Amino acid sequence: MKIQSFGAMAVDWEERINFDRLRRQRLERANEQLRESDLAAFLCFDMNNIRYITGTTIGEWARDKLARFCLLFRDEPPILWDFGSAAASHRLHAPWNTPDRWRAGVSTMRGAMTPQSGIAESVAHKVAEELRLRGLQGEPIGADVIELPVLLALQAEGIAVLDAQQPMQNARMIKTEDEINLLNTSAMMVDAAYDLLYEHLRPGVRENDLVALVTKRLIELGSDQVEAVNAISGERCAPHPHVYSDRIIRPGDQAFFDIIQAFHGYRTCYYRTFCVGTATAAQRDAYRICREYLDASIDLVKPGRTTREIAEVWPQAEEFGFANEEEAFALQFGHGIGLSNWEKPVISRLVSLNEEFVLEPGMVFALETYWPASDGYSAARIEEEIVVTPTGNQVITRFPADELVVAGARYYTASDALSGMSAGAEPRWSADMATQGAPRVAPDPVPVGIGE
Numbered sequence: 001m002k003i004q005s006f007g008a009m010a011v012d013w014e015e016r017i018n019f020d021r022l023r024r025q026r027l028e029r030a031n032e033q034l035r036e037s038d039l040a041a042f043l044c045f046d047m048n049n050i051r052y053i054t055g056t057t058i059g060e061w062a063r064d065k066l067a068r069f070c071l072l073f074r075d076e077p078p079i080l081w082d083f084g085s086a087a088a089s090h091r092l093h094a095p096w097n098t099p100d101r102w103r104a105g106v107s108t109m110r111g112a113m114t115p116q117s118g119i120a121e122s123v124a125h126k127v128a129e130e131l132r133l134r135g136l137q138g139e140p141i142g143a144d145v146i147e148l149p150v151l152l153a154l155q156a157e158g159i160a161v162l163d164a165q166q167p168m169q170n171a172r173m174i175k176t177e178d179e180i181n182l183l184n185t186s187a188m189m190v191d192a193a194y195d196l197l198y199e200h201l202r203p204g205v206r207e208n209d210l211v212a213l214v215t216k217r218l219i220e221l222g223s224d225q226v227e228a229v230n231a232i233s234g235e236r237c238a239p240h241p242h243v244y245s246d247r248i249i250r251p252g253d254q255a256f257f258d259i260i261q262a263f264h265g266y267r268t269c270y271y272r273t274f275c276v277g278t279a280t281a282a283q284r285d286a287y288r289i290c291r292e293y294l295d296a297s298i299d300l301v302k303p304g305r306t307t308r309e310i311a312e313v314w315p316q317a318e319e320f321g322f323a324n325e326e327e328a329f330a331l332q333f334g335h336g337i338g339l340s341n342w343e344k345p346v347i348s349r350l351v352s353l354n355e356e357f358v359l360e361p362g363m364v365f366a367l368e369t370y371w372p373a374s375d376g377y378s379a380a381r382i383e384e385e386i387v388v389t390p391t392g393n394q395v396i397t398r399f400p401a402d403e404l405v406v407a408g409a410r411y412y413t414a415s416d417a418l419s420g421m422s423a424g425a426e427p428r429w430s431a432d433m434a435t436q437g438a439p440r441v442a443p444d445p446v447p448v449g450i451g452e
Helices: 019-036 047-054 086-093 119-133 148-156 165-173 177-200 207-221 281-298 307-312 431-436
Strands: 041-044 069-073 079-082 102-104 141-143 161-163 225-233 254-263 270-276 333-336 343-347 364-372 379-388 393-395 405-407
Touching: 019 041, 019 047, 019 069, 019 165, 019 177, 041 047, 041 119, 041 165, 047 069, 047 165, 069 119, 079 086, 079 119, 086 102, 119 148, 148 161, 165 343, 177 207, 177 254, 177 270, 177 364, 177 379, 177 405, 207 225, 207 254, 254 379, 270 281, 281 364, 281 379, 307 333, 307 343, 343 364
Parallel strands: 041 141, 079 102, 141 161, 270 405
Antiparallel strands: 041 069, 069 079, 225 254, 254 270, 270 379, 333 343, 333 364, 364 379, 379 393
16 A cells, blocks of 8 residues: 655646546445445435545535435446536536436525425436336435435335445445545645644734634645634633634643645544643643543554454543533544545444444544643644554654644743743744753744843
């Protein structure tokens, strides 16, 4: 398994991502799941499944509309009903399918088109007609996510609708070589975003300013979409609110960030924690514990181990201040990552102690841990993305996280730089280095009149 990161462009002088192979192998895996099922077809409204099967997307604005849909029969190219003129565009620019299978069609757009419009019945009729053409009347189909009016219309056509989410998740769980390299390149872009964030994380900057800065950099690097940047600082760290605000960064804050973005649809989920200017003993301890739990779980990632074994090394909810595992859900957490931010396998004490997956080469998932500080408001949050290789694992998130990084301005007293302050942009200081008096390489010049 060769894991590589590339630039965002295709070139003629080396093979980077082989998109023809990517589309072909994804469709083969979906077809394999369909053949193994008792279903006549998969009916998909989920944008991620549509992209996986058809190799098409029409932008993030359409992600939550449930407006486009595709139908996959066994060992056939898919049929896609797409949003208005998108179908005509595919016929011109997406030659990997026959033109007659790129069709115009629309669902109810989450109820925006009323029952009186007849749109739900139109969708059901299209599906029923394709079943009849193949002699599959009365055979069940699987759907991933579906609007209730469309479901009722399909049932009125005599079509039994079962679950296609699980087989499609199974198809997407083991990544192809090209998917892994897209995920690796996507993580590389976030490495760069964190380096920029480190340079700008200082007192007076707001959380939302940092979100804007990161979003701009990622789009410049080639991101398809910046889905979310969680920026959490100071008193907002515990409990974790999962949303950024306009809070102003202050000296001594602990702050953590999660950057979720996509490159050719392939996402990141990538937490890092910093302290601003200085780090207290409570903040350092929280980070150390958070890192230890994460490292213990990463050590278990290899073929043949299970998601249950990983979840068992994480603390129970009550050990870090929560009433139960539902309340602490997603704080000590693992999840598959691909075209969606959350894919199989999900790893959590909430579910993995009763259901386990055996790890296989080609799985890619994120492991993330959290620990509140004893000061009652700071907290550490770290996440790594990991590829299961034939012999073990490879971590593809590379921004430094073994020790707590201190960002922000360096301050001076009359005699020297304040203990625990960062040394500016280079080199990065960990909290331990700052408090133990580690030598600084190429420090910034001491301002005139200070320290003389």
